[in-house]
């Protein structure tokens with residue numbers, strides 16, 4: 797399973813990446829939406845994208861819209877990573893094509909639960 801972690805914060809990418817590696821994913825990182833689309837073009841077999849909302853160049857919602865317009869990327873399940881201040885906009889993210897969302901700060905178990913809701917099988921290695 798391949799996961800793409802999209803966040804402009806390197807620290808946040810590391811936190812999410814560590815959790816996903818612990819659940820058996822190979823992790824690819826991108827610092828903004830445009831970079832994420834470039835990674836997806838290189839590695840089309842991405843199963844899961846964890847997408848931050850606020851990023852420079854291309855934000856999370858615009859990334860999700862672009863991703864959902866690309867028929868070759870239909871298999872990518874998208875989880876929006878939000879802060880409490882974005883929570884009122886979750887409906888917008890879901891309308892744009894996000895499959896799930898998780899609010900910061902989150903735990904491994906919270907991510908695991910959301911992945912199960914998406915029907916994504918994980919291998920707990922930690």
Ligand SMILES: [Mg+2]
Nearest residue numbers: 804848850851
């Ligand atoms: Mg951000």
